[in-house]
Amino acid sequence: MSLLEIKDLYTIAEDDHNKHILNGLNLSINPGEIHVIMGPNGSGKSTLANTILNNKRYIKTEGNILFDGEDITDLSTDKIAKKGVFMSFQIPIEIPGITEAHYLKSLKENMTGEKANVYKLSKEVEDNMNKLHMDKSYSSREFNTGFSGGEKKKNEILQLLMMNPKLAILDETDSGLDVDAIKIVKEGIELYKNDTNSILIITHSMKLLDGLKVDKVHVLIDGKIVDEGDISLAKKIDSEGYNKYINENNN
Amino acid sequence: MKTIINDIDTNIYELKSTNTTIKKEVGLSEKTIKAISKEKDEPSWILDLRLKALEFFNKSQDPNWGPDLSFLNLDEIATYVKPKVNNQRTWDDVPDDIKNIFDKLGIPEDEKKSLAGVGAQFDSEVVYHNIQDKLKEQGVIYVNFDEAIKLYPELVKEYFTKAVPLNDHKYIALHYALFSGGSFVYIPKGVKLDMPLQSYFRLNEKGAGQFEHTLIIVDEDAELHFIEGCSAPGYNELNLHAGCVELFVKKRARLTFSTIENWSRNMLNLNTKKCLVEEDGCIEWVMGSFGSKISMLYPMSMLNGKNATCLFTSISFAGNGQNLDTGLKVIHNAPNTKTVMDSRSISKDGGICTFRSNVYVGKKADNSMISMSCASLMLDSISKSDTIPVNTIENDSVEFSHEASVGKISDDVIFYLMSRGFSEEEAKGLIVRGFAEPIAKSFPVEYAVEMNRLINMELEGTIG
DSSP states (O other): OOSEEEEEEEEEETTEEEEEEEEEEEEEEOTTOEEEEEOOTTSSHHHHHHHHTTOTTEEEEEEEEEETTEEOTTSOHHHHHHHTEEEEOSSOOOOTTOBHHHHHHHHHHHHHSSOOOHHHHHHHHHHHHHHTTOOGGGGGSBTTTTOOHHHHHHHHHHHHHHHOOSEEEEESTTTTOOHHHHHHHHHHHHHHOOSSOEEEEEESSSTTTTTSOOOEEEEEETTEEEEEESHHHHHHHHHHOSHHHHHHHHO | OOOOOOOOOTTGGGOOOSSOEEEEEESOSHHHHHHHHHHHTOOHHHHHHHHHHHHHHHTOOOOSSSSOOTTOOGGGSEEEEEESOOOBSSGGGSOHHHHHHHHHTTHHHHHHHHOSEEEEEETTEEEEEEEOHHHHHTTOEEEEHHHHHHHOHHHHHHHTTTSSOTTSSHHHHHHHHHOOOOEEEEEOTTOBOSSOEEEEEEOOSTTBEEOOEEEEEEOTTOEEEEEEEEEOOOOSSOEEEOOEEEEEEOTTOEEEEEEEEEEOTTEEEEEEEEEEEOTTOEEEEEEEEEEOSEEEEOOEEEEOSTTOEEEEEEEEEEOTTOEEEEEEEEEEOSTTOEEEEEEEEEEOTTOEEEEEEEEEEOTTOTTOEEEEEEEEEESSTTOEEEEEEEEEEOOTTOEEEEEEEEEEOOHHHHHHHHTTTOOHHHHHHHHHHHHHHHHHTTSOHHHHHHHHHHHHHHHHTOOO
16 A cells, blocks of 8 residues: 555645646655655645645645545644654744754654653754754754754754654755755665655755665656656756756647 | 743632632722721821822823723722731631632742742732741841831831822822732842742732732842732623832842733733832843733833843733733933843734833933843734834933834744644744743743743633
């Protein structure tokens, strides 16, 4: 059985009902697989990630989304997250006044429904921070407040490790990162990955994909998957761009 | 400091006692005032002052700005409610039904752990007042205000009504006509208290008014942290609170005056607070304003000596049906005086928060510095928040800054936190607690916990 199954999905934006952003999209991801979605700007990549998590900015007009065999199409975002779907944001938010440590404790307690063992938790946070080359002083800083773009992305991966979801959607996690930061993020992804969990990587480039065992690459144009292949497809797009698909689509 | 969220016991504020009253006066007239004065067996100059205040009240008008107060009918207010016990020195002598309420509020426990002295007022009279013996030996005075009139008449005469005159405004005149209870504090020169004093004002009787008077003198080079707590259970009838706080900070002295108010939603809260600060003195106001139907509260600092400082940190939270009109007034009367203000407000479910800052910098206030920051957070689109600064600066050498920000929690923030498994309410709670954290930090730990508990209760709508 697929972990994620998207069937014939159509969405419009909450503030623009005239145009479908996702236009009959189908996607199936099995447990343990890494999938990649590539597509030009405006093709609906981020909309797809947001739609899976039921962001109210997007309205689904047709189709449905199954996770672990259960229909999550209309489930609220927090419930989808609790079922094991995680999304790493392009632009993570800041929470002034709440420390990283306090945030992670709330996050953990909320996910498990139990009071956290403070010692165990701080050990876990410290271990994960070490792995991501984050200074442990981050714990006492206000969540994402004044963090650089790279630090915020690492903080997303830290939460990925802490939440350990069944499916991680990485929405352009590589964008705006320098070579060193990409390396660290990639290490984080490798730490997370095991035989049963799955990743959906949304990206423009090969940077994050080198060395990852990618099962399938999908090309998204105008809200529809128009091509699929293995990692060689990603490499081809990385060098040739999307012109071929856009021309085809216009014809 | 960490934000600690305890399990919420929403019932403690709602506790009521019956059969605790032995005498009650209703309404406002010369007759009621004379009856109160007689009951208190007070000197004639106090009665004269009360009657003068009544005269001023009767010819005064409501302010022509701020919330509408025309619904207040004093004939329906129990203006003096005397509990069955008065001014005990040990909690054992306070009857169980009254003591139980203060127990639940945690007052005797805090007294043992972290306070140098406690006053507890129940309706119109102080039921318990005590201070550590070693402080008494150092000359510290901390007594019920009514008692101070009898024990320290000269000190009281020297300071009473000197910060807040009885003709300041209509509702201070009402206060002086009816004042009862409160605390009197004198900290002698050079004495620095390492633990706070706390007075707690509990209004229990339905339809009653509370008019406590707090007067604090911190003499030269002395230091004090004073904590004021207020609460009341909810009723359908209107309750009225018109307290007054007069503070005197002498040369090089320092006073931190912290307040946590949590009034029920039937409370009309019209409070007046003023502090006179001498050379090198510092007043620090820390205020958490919760509850009430309407609050009008604008603490004032008069910086009369050079290098005098006013620090002001406040937070207010207005929910459904609440109109919290608060602010700060500062008068800079001397060179190198300084004001630093950080005020925050949260409004929800149609609540209204207004913050008025009123700064006057006089000609003599060379090189003064004023830094004001006002932030408000609205949790929905039906709530209101307003910042009204009025500044008069008559000196060119002043450094002045005023920042105001009005924010709404964006959908993107909520979505982000929901994608991490938080429900919408939990997400809002996290944002609000973060917003309030800089204020919570200014309170001692126990009170920060209390403040966070109040914020949680407001968020859950479990008050009122």
